[in-house]
Amino acid sequence: MLTFKNVAFSYQTQPVFADLNLSIENGEFSFLIGKSGSGKSTLIRLVYMNYLPDAGEVIAAGYSSRTIKSKELPYLRRRLGIIFQDFKLLQNRNIYDNLAFVLGATGVSSKEIKRKVSDVLTDAGLFHMRFKMPDELSGGEKQRVAIARAVINDPVLILADEPTGNLDPETADEIIENLKKINSKGTTVLIATHNYEIVKRNPAKIYKLEDGKSLVAVTKQK
Ligand code: ADP
Numbered sequence: 001m002l003t004f005k006n007v008a009f010s011y012q013t014q015p016v017f018a019d020l021n022l023s024i025e026n027g028e029f030s031f032l033i034g035k036s037g038s039g040k041s042t043l044i045r046l047v048y049m050n051y052l053p054d055a056g057e058v059i060a061a062g063y064s065s066r067t068i069k070s071k072e073l074p075y076l077r078r079r080l081g082i083i084f085q086d087f088k089l090l091q092n093r094n095i096y097d098n099l100a101f102v103l104g105a106t107g108v109s110s111k112e113i114k115r116k117v118s119d120v121l122t123d124a125g126l127f128h129m130r131f132k133m134p135d136e137l138s139g140g141e142k143q144r145v146a147i148a149r150a151v152i153n154d155p156v157l158i159l160a161d162e163p164t165g166n167l168d169p170e171t172a173d174e175i176i177e178n179l180k181k182i183n184s185k186g187t188t189v190l191i192a193t194h195n196y197e198i199v200k201r202n203p204a205k206i207y208k209l210e211d212g213k214s215l216v217a218v219t220k221q222k
């Protein structure tokens with residue numbers, strides 16, 4: 001599903017990974033933890049190939065960083081659902097259009113768009129909010145919209161970068177539950193977070209970035 005093989009990556013002057021190895025199986029629900037600056041967001045950007053490694057290889061949803069062509073990037077990204085701390089909703093479009101927008105680029109018919117958007121909004125309990133603008137929603141509601149947007153293309157892998165960073169603990173738990181529910185239907189989920197409380201409350205596989213260089217896989221101990 002997702003493999004990092006001996007990956008090295010540096011920003012211009014900032015080395016982040018020297019020799020990173022990681023393997024995430026189909027259907028996993030896991031946390032990527034590590035202190036601020038350890039490279040969690042960078043790892044996620046390497047998965048959706050916003051950056052390519054300096055050495056080694058990333059394989060995500062069947063695409064390899066060694067061979068992917070720039071015209072294939074949209075196809076990779078359609079196989080992934082990506083969720084951010086700050087939601088990244090389009091502020092000048094209502095909730096319905098935020099979701100329809102994602103499908104608009106994929107050549108889906110308008111009838112099919114309407115059906116898919118209605119389905120994911122209903123699943124998320126947000127159908128009654130479809131004509132609201134993002135600013136009219138609470139943080140938790142915005143994140144639920146972002147999750148609905150992430151699942152609309154039936155991704156094989158969901159990447160969530162600090163999805164609960166702007167939410168109170170109770171709302172954060174709801175978002176994690178939401179992601180667990182999606183995982184229970186078969187989608188692989190990887191959540192990057194520095195919030196150890198959330199990790200403690202939710203038994204899952206844990207990958208920890210140490211010193212921004214290596215990754216140690218640990219399974220939650222009771
Ligand atoms: P995390 O998400 O775990 O907080 P990041 O992946 O954002 O960590 O950052 C890892 C390291 O890379 C940090 O030292 C950070 O300062 C640096 N970094 C992140 N983004 C950039 C960038 N665009 N240019 C240069 N350095 C960056």
Ligand code: MG
Pocket residue numbers: 040041042161162
């Ligand atoms: Mg980060």
